[in-house]
Amino acid sequence: MRNTTVDRKHRTHILTHWFSRSNRDRLLSVLSPMLLLVLWEISARANWIDTRFFPAPTEVFRAAGVMVKTGELWTNLSVSLVRIGIGFVLGAVPGILIGLAMGLFGTVRAIIQPLVDGTFPIPKIAILPLIMMIFGIGEESKYVVIAVAVIYLVLINTAAGVRNIEQIYLDVGKNYHAGKLMMFTDVAFPGALPMIVTGLKLGMGVALLVIVAAEFVGARSGIGYLIWSSWETFQVEHMYVGLLVSALLGFASAILLNILEYVIIPWKRR
Amino acid sequence: MSDSKPSARETAAFAGLVKADLRPDAPAATKIGVRGLRKRFAVKGRPVDALAGIDLDIRTGEFFCVVGPSGCGKTTLLRILAGLDTQTAGDIRVSRDQPVQASNPQTSAERPLNAMIFQEQSIFPWMNVRDNVAFGLKARGIPRNERYRIVEPYVRKVGLEGFADALPHQLSGGMKQRVSIARAFANDPEILLMDEPFAALDEQTKLILQTELIRIWEETRKTVVYVTHSIDEAIVLSDRIMVMSARPGRIKEIIDVADVFARPRLVETVKSSPQYGEVFGRVWALLRDEVVGRPEQLLSHVR
Numbered sequence: 001m002r003n004t005t006v007d008r009k010h011r012t013h014i015l016t017h018w019f020s021r022s023n024r025d026r027l028l029s030v031l032s033p034m035l036l037l038v039l040w041e042i043s044a045r046a047n048w049i050d051t052r053f054f055p056a057p058t059e060v061f062r063a064a065g066v067m068v069k070t071g072e073l074w075t076n077l078s079v080s081l082v083r084i085g086i087g088f089v090l091g092a093v094p095g096i097l098i099g100l101a102m103g104l105f106g107t108v109r110a111i112i113q114p115l116v117d118g119t120f121p122i123p124k125i126a127i128l129p130l131i132m133m134i135f136g137i138g139e140e141s142k143y144v145v146i147a148v149a150v151i152y153l154v155l156i157n158t159a160a161g162v163r164n165i166e167q168i169y170l171d172v173g174k175n176y177h178a179g180k181l182m183m184f185t186d187v188a189f190p191g192a193l194p195m196i197v198t199g200l201k202l203g204m205g206v207a208l209l210v211i212v213a214a215e216f217v218g219a220r221s222g223i224g225y226l227i228w229s230s231w232e233t234f235q236v237e238h239m240y241v242g243l244l245v246s247a248l249l250g251f252a253s254a255i256l257l258n259i260l261e262y263v264i265i266p267w268k269r270r
Numbered sequence: 271m272s273d274s275k276p277s278a279r280e281t282a283a284f285a286g287l288v289k290a291d292l293r294p295d296a297p298a299a300t301k302i303g304v305r306g307l308r309k310r311f312a313v314k315g316r317p318v319d320a321l322a323g324i325d326l327d328i329r330t331g332e333f334f335c336v337v338g339p340s341g342c343g344k345t346t347l348l349r350i351l352a353g354l355d356t357q358t359a360g361d362i363r364v365s366r367d368q369p370v371q372a373s374n375p376q377t378s379a380e381r382p383l384n385a386m387i388f389q390e391q392s393i394f395p396w397m398n399v400r401d402n403v404a405f406g407l408k409a410r411g412i413p414r415n416e417r418y419r420i421v422e423p424y425v426r427k428v429g430l431e432g433f434a435d436a437l438p439h440q441l442s443g444g445m446k447q448r449v450s451i452a453r454a455f456a457n458d459p460e461i462l463l464m465d466e467p468f469a470a471l472d473e474q475t476k477l478i479l480q481t482e483l484i485r486i487w488e489e490t491r492k493t494v495v496y497v498t499h500s501i502d503e504a505i506v507l508s509d510r511i512m513v514m515s516a517r518p519g520r521i522k523e524i525i526d527v528a529d530v531f532a533r534p535r536l537v538e539t540v541k542s543s544p545q546y547g548e549v550f551g552r553v554w555a556l557l558r559d560e561v562v563g564r565p566e567q568l569l570s571h572v573r
Contacts (some may be wrong), residue, residue: 170391171354175386176406176457190396215473266394267439 040162049170055237063237064244073226077245080211080222083139084253088207095203096196102155103162104188116155124149125213137218142211149210150203157202161195162188168205194268197261204253212246223249287569291362301461301493302351307519308358309346314382320346322518331491332528335508337498337553339560343519344497345465351495352386352463367460382406384461385454393438393449399425400434401549404451406457424456427486444475451479455486464496468503480506481537488534501553505531506540513553516560525549 009205037057043049044056101108135141173187215224227242307324320343328334336344349355391408407417468476504511509528531540542572
């Protein structure tokens, strides 16, 4: 008698757990995009929607398969990856160094801050013509426009990270007579790391935005070029492949930066 | 409340202290001599006196406690002694210990004058326990292997063996404070400055750490200046208790308890002795005037 009561209770518990809000929500989150794809596929095949604008997902995947085989996809993707990689490093490294210096030294801040405040509001893509004028229409201008986009976000966040280090850590450094270099390497830099990584993440988001836009107008290759030229030649499936790949690119870079964060900031792990 | 001269009470307290020093069995040397120390802050443009003339002699190797109502300037006094704040007026003279002969001239970086142990979480979250404890040694330019060797017994002494590679977020509040204590002791300062180090801990942890602090201190006999708002903690730990008045901070009285509670001490022995209640009553009587007599003290919390 007693046992059955317990069993029933236990079973109820399992059931409620299985259909607990979080699990149900997770299931729904997987189902909703799949349902959309299925609806899209059905609508396209039944000609309920204009397949010139919305080709069936299977058509897009088939086009992607062909582009992988011919190497067209990889060529464009690798070109964009190199541009993002070089441009990102060109922007992030000086961004971190200048940001640290601004956070630590009032003089540097007084000099740089107005320049940052004055030029930050300019949409980065708006200076692409200027950059192409200076650096030509080759690869350099792509690196530079990405670097410019990245440096602001990294610099601003790094400086804020140093400024927001808790006073107590600076007091400890002072009390133990840590030298300038040690304050930099052992207190300011690690203290600002969480904000630096936040800056890198934001910078990466903007880098993806900027590279696609730059490749629309000023390139003969890259994911942005793929999307743009597919539109011009009305190869809509290829355009969708470009969109798919740029989405995956954003996804992959976010995962990479999250891994980086997890590894280098173990004290902020949750 | 004029700024110019110490009050009669301060002078009296100071005279009493000098007289006490003349006792034949008194420990002779003065470690920290404070004369006419004042600190004035600007709060919203208005000057506020945190310390109004402190004259004080802290003896070499004594455990000196400072108690006072909130905002009486006791933390300010400690931060000035630590070199983290500067006084508005007055002198602090510290007599240096004899320079210790270093066996290895490479590592003979000068012994630091003081190390502060803070109330709040002050160990670096990005360093493991070993590197945190070794921070002061690194600042003195002692090479890595050497400083790890020096640090090891201190990590053990505060009961953190096996945690040397742990990061602070893996430790409890009490363990973090142990790291902080080990960091201070490992740097072998002449003076230890402690600012309510156990105030944020639960009662049991506090009792355990007080017991261990007494034990470590009785081994090393460093000069300690210990700020607390807990009368009970002051009695248990200290040789002398300085009671401060509410803002502006002045010395109300210095009570000698070194002879009342013999060392080596046990927290429970001190607390169960008849003299404990007597000393507690005396300190509380002095403090009560300051807290009850000035209700605004219950509201203000300016360091």
